[in-house]
Amino acid sequence: MMVRGTFSLVILTTILCIIGFSSHALKEDSFNDRKASTFMSQINSRKMFRGINIGNALEAPTEGAWGVYIRDEYFSIIKNAGFDTVRIPIRWSAHAKQSKPYTIAESFFKRVDHVINKSLEQGLITIINMHHYDEIMQNPTSHKERFLEMWRQIAERYKDYPEDLYFELLNEPHGELTDSVWNQILKEAISIIRKTNPIRKIIIGPANWNSVYNLEMLEVPEDPNIIVTFHFYTPFEFTHQGAEWVNPSPPVGRKWTGTEDEKNQIRRELDIAYEWSKRHDNITLFMGEFGAYSKADMESRARWTCFVAREAEKRGIAWCYWEFCSGFGAYDPIRKKWREELLDALVPRVEFYVSVETDHGSFTGEGWYEKGSYATIRFEEVKIGFPIAYILDHFEGLKAEDRIVDEKTVEVYVDEDRVVKAVWRKDYTLLILLIFILVCIISCVVIILYRKRG
């Protein structure tokens, strides 16, 4: 009787244990149901940082005349390469009537609308300027009215466009457009634009080809939405060697090796802009053009480009490389590929380390990854050990951008150094089954012995 009671108790306890453990296991969320922890989505500051000019296109006498026609896909190519800004030089003066009211051709406006839209669609800050208005450089007095009237039309046309569209008044004022004459005209242009675009970002630059040495003479109107630009091609003999449009053209063969003297020359000039901005309420600076012509050797160009870009960034100066796919081109439009040396110089590849913490199991995927890519972490098994098993339960340290592929694989988004923790839980099912079998065997043995005795 006593043995029979003990036997029933053992069986009952074993069954209860099995039910208890398996329901505990079922309560755990399955991998598919488990949501990655939600993270605050990154705040997009919309600030200009790294840009590129699509030059030699719309500022040519007609688009295509200088070999560049802006293709829609250029904007995604630029965006995907890591740029946030595009500057589109435009020769409005070639498409406006010579006499009052200086009407800009509707067909040209439509083309510019399209280009701007394609750029904005990619989330790029889009700067349109007035480029190669050569006549105003020679004769500001007789071209001032036409200049202002063109801006009146442009401002009216784009007044309802998103704030990511910026206006830049005039590329590289020079010649008869001296500091004082330019100061006067730019003030008038800004007040015309402000009538229809009260808060749009307006970019202005000093005379003498947007030289840092003329910042001191630039009069900046009181307006919180003004950005000040300058262009940077120092040393000119290096960046413009063999340039056909420069007379006399600096001889080719000059290298830029990055000696301390060469670096200091660049630092000194950038400091002029930086110091000037500090003295003017830290007004936002924009290095709207910099680049080295393709007649210089690639190694020097890449070295110079990288140095200038980083030095500008150190001073908080946003920049725009001159230019995308023509003579200075960072992109080769024939091979449809970036010139890697220049792209790397402009937007350095950033790599982060993805590591895995785990108490059990083996996995692949730990290592260095490029920013913006996904690292695939894959465990070889989800269950190990005997008779107590370890089951891969879930991953900790995930972000909303990460992707859970299956129960042993996760794709980790690389935006910083990442640590993914694999959490395992103990599983007693097998052990209990073994105990149960053992108990059964023992019970059977006891019963047999008991019967034999009886």
Ligand code: BGC
């Ligand atoms: C001019 C281009 C020239 C570049 C570098 C730009 O502002 O518009 O024609 O290639 O400067 O000199």
